[in-house]
Amino acid sequence: MGGQYFGEVLKDTFAKLNPVQMIRNPVMFVVEIGTLVTLIFTIGSVGKPIFGYELLVTIILFFTILFATFAESYAEARGRAQADFLRRTRSSTRAKKLKDDGSWDWVPAERLEKGSRVLVEENDVIPSDGEVLEGVGSVDESAITGESAPVIKAKGDSVTGGTRLLSDHLVVEITTSPGETFLDRMIALVEGASRQKTPNEIALSALLGVLTLIFVLVVVTLVPQASYFGKHATDITTMVALLVCLIPTTIGALLSAIGIAGMNRVAQVDVVAKSGRAVEAAGDIDTIILDKTGTITIGNRMATEFMPIQGVSVEEVAEASLLASLADTTPEGRSVVELAQDVLKVEQLPEADGEPVPFSAHTRMSGVDLNDGRQIRKGAVSAIVEITAPETKEELNKLAEAVAGEGGTPLAVEVDGKALGVIRLKDIVKTGLKERFDDFRKMGIRTVMATGDNHITAAVIAQEAGVDDFIAELKPEDKIEVIKKEQAQGKLVAMTGDGTNDAPALAQADVGLAMNSGTMAAKEAGNMIDLESNPTKLLDVVMVGKQLLITRGALTTFSIANDVAKYFAIIPAMFAAVPELSVLSKLNIMGLKTPHGAILSALIFNALIIPALIPFAIRGVKYRAESADKMLARNIFNWGVLGVIIPFVGIWAIDHVLGLFGLA
Structure with missing residues (x-):
């Protein structure tokens, strides 16, 4: 000091x-x-x-x-001392307040009222908490979260005062009144x-x-x-x-x-608590309600195995899957490419010599039409079965049932009407969680996974993660009932959430940890806000x-x-x-x-x-x-x-x- x-x-x-x-x-x-x-x-x-x-x-x-x-x-x-930098940032920031005719005037950030619209251009500091109305840009949130990696913000996303726009421009609507911003709360804390x-x-x-x-x-x-x-x-x-x-x-x-x-x-673990009561309550928690997707699992299903039908090699399935996924930019598609590279032991990706076929909800497939005349498709097993030879239908369905029975998601692969096998997609449990849940168990804290997935998938993930219990096929509005049921037994409950539909449950929970990347409704409902938007931060808070x-x-x-x-x-x-x-x-x-x-x-x-x-x-x-x-x-x-x-x-x-x- x-x-x-x-x-x-x-x-x-x-x-x-x-x-x-x-x-x-x-x-x-x-x-x-x-x-x-x-x-x-x-x-x-x-x-x-x-x-x-x-x-x-x-x-x-x-x-x-x-x-x-x-x-x-x-x-x-x-x-x-911790707040000094934040206070200087707030007091020195000026904003480009937009007028009705599209022009703008410089105004001090502390004079911005709720509902004001501001223009934020490259290298400008975002003057106050708000919601993006127009534009897409890369935002440096390191001053708030400590994370150096920039975050992409687009229409509908919330932004925090004190962060800096690194590229492009945004039109932001201010959503908080002076003295009530996220930065003000953190300084007060x-x-x-x-x-x-x-x-x-x-x-x-x-x-x-x-x-x-x-x-x-x-x-x-x-x-x-x-x-x-x-x-x-x-x-x-x-x-x-x-x-x-x-x-x-x-x-x-x-x-x-x-x-x-x-x-x-x-505050040092990048969480803002609205009161000391919330911090203290975190120390007395009996039950933690955790979302599966994004909290316990990485958030995207990942390819973990190629499963060929009889007479087909694993390498053939991997090669076809690789070609069908080169144009697939989804996390699942990228994971298929990475797994295929590992199986085929190739570092350089081949050229996409053909016309990509994007995924369609109607066909439930995607793939590629190669210039040599081959047509490769990957997609839902039921959709692939309809366009492949009847004699492979039974074996393909057996592979799919085996994957689903273990809590995974099967994707079938075929070339020119010939079925090759199945790609196993699986929710990947975050590393280190099982050990942390063991620690909570020693403390007498019960962990419950809440998910909308089917019972089989939920059971597999729950066992792998090491949670004490799970609730499957859960609708968003059911979360608040789960919390009330625990509280009726005299227990203190904590949960995480980021969406508007999580707001009632966050408000009901004794410790509600809202994500900074979430909606304003969620952040208002929770009594803590995680600046890094990491749902597992609840474990650190406890x-x-x-x-x-x-x-x-x-x-x-x-x-x-x-x-x-x-x-x-x-x-x-x-x-x-x-x-x-x-x-x-x-x-x-x-x-x-x-x-x-x-x-x-x-x-x-x-x-x-x-x-x-x-x-x-x-x-x-x-x-x-x-x-x-x-x-x-x-x-x-x-x-x-x-x-x-x-x-x-x-x-x-x-x-x-x-x-x-x-x-x-």
């Missing part, structure tokens, strides 16, 4: 000391009130022997609340300026408030007990210091920073949500364990000198020399542990895919046990250092 942002951090840190802001954090508000109380007593003790001790306590308490506000300010400043506490965060804050109240009562009851023992009475400054040591200041100081950093991590929750849980465990350890470290040292409580001396296992030394050591440790844990709050605690029971056990062992041990070691070391200076 540069000097500019560090200066902002310091400025915000001191600004957050305002009691009006601090009262939102009950734990640190108590610390601030305690600091003011000790400051008053310190001023009143000027010239007295206890002045030095009370001054040290007040200074340490001040740095405790300073470190707490620094943690939140640091997390927010990191978000502002990464800056954390409008971040509101999530339900879980509010609940945890309430719990911390209750714990603070309990420790206030504990410390208050110590005052009359100390007075009862006369000369061993404990002063108010010591009581305030003891209170600060015992209340959960560590998690109270880091709670906001954890939430802000979690939202920033979502991982970020899980990491947010596990980070909060780990640091909460550590904080509470700290408080317990400090209680048993300080109280014995404070009252061991009281004859009536001499039994406590046996519990002073660290051998802390004096009550004041014990208090100072604990206060210093309490202040230093906050900045020490800021990196964990910002980066997040490492998350492992495992069951809730294992996660809890690991959390208690790693953070609970350490939370008990570290204070004993730290306070003992600080006490010995203070002893060298005569302060303990």
Whole structure:
């Protein structure tokens, strides 16, 4: 982080000391009130022997609340650093606003109203979110998505403000009002300026408030007990210091920073969340609904095998398929060419010496009429059967049934009325998904594939991908019913979508991840938007949500364990000198020399542990895919046990250092 942002951090840190802001954090508000109380007593003790001790306590308490506000300010400043480039892009962009007569005027991008039409020419920055009305052009979206490969945009496609047109020209209709653009939302997200506490965060804050109240009562009851023992009475400054040591200041100081950093991590995987609630919900997901096409599979069927009939070689089928597909520019056609090249072991494609025959819905075939008189066709098996010799019909149908029975799609190939065999087309499952679904299963998250394909095809893909369940022959409008059924069982559901017909389901889902390349309706309905338009990004979002929750849980465990350890470290040292409580001396296992030394050591440790844990709050605690029971056990062992041990070691070391200076 540069000097500019560090200066902002310091400025915000001191600004957050305002009691009006601090009262939102009950734990640190108590610390601030305690600091003011000790400051008053310190001023009143000027010239007295206890002045030095009370001054040290007040200074340490001040740095405790300073470190707490620094943690939140640091997390927010990191978000502002991420947003700085986006803000400069937005403020410096000008637009060519079209008039009714076709001419245009330069206007600042922020003055564009919803419904305005703008002309975007080569190398122009698209001024705001909109929809292409005219033209086709190549758009560089790297400023938003981080992907260097340009994207082709044509009529009906949505475009995002801040991206750049690399070729041709577009006429774009602005679809958002000033201040509501996609760029504005992302800036607001990464800056954390409008971040509101999530339900879980509010609940945890309430719990911390209750714990603070309990420790206030504990410390208050110590005052009359100390007075009862006369000369061993404990002063108010010591009581305030003891209170600060015992209340959960560590998690109270880091709670906001954890939430802000979690939202920033979502932005780092190129996803915009409309609220922190969506990020947190992603960490609690029970069921993920995934489309098959484009999410689990690559999105286009690919040729995987040439299957000849009896008396025909694989090479003959491959050669005929290659010639019939040279002019086929569809993904399926290109995959046939690539497979044929591999089978025939040829690197250079042959010349298309003939007249291509494009695919027709009427004939359900395509192919080529070669100059040597041969006619090659490929297409639906039922269509090819009608134009080939009757004796090959049965064998061709058997091959087609075998392919369909395994979830594939058969394409038949023939030359001059002679059937050669079948091309197996198959949905290709994306690599690495099975392992990721295994990880979700360990977390207790159920994955469900939703598809409109027939049951056989769906079953094959589901088994290959490793999902827990699948729903076949699903109509688009049925998705919302699937989500409602899961939610009726008390589960949180996530899904992806990009079309207008996905909007109701995206709105119904607890986490709805809309694609940036999708329709405006889908993006408005979802509570997260994937800038890269990669449906599998939902898996990354869930991982970020899980990491947010596990980070909060780990640091909460550590904080509470700290408080317990400090209680048993300080109280014995404070009252061991009281004859009536001499039994406590046996519990002073660290051998802390004096009550004041014990208090100072604990206060210093309490202040230093906050900045020490800021990196964990910002980066997040490492998350492992495992069951809730294992996660809890690991959390208690790693953070609970350490939370008990570290204070004993730290306070003992600080006490010995203070002893060298005569302060303990």
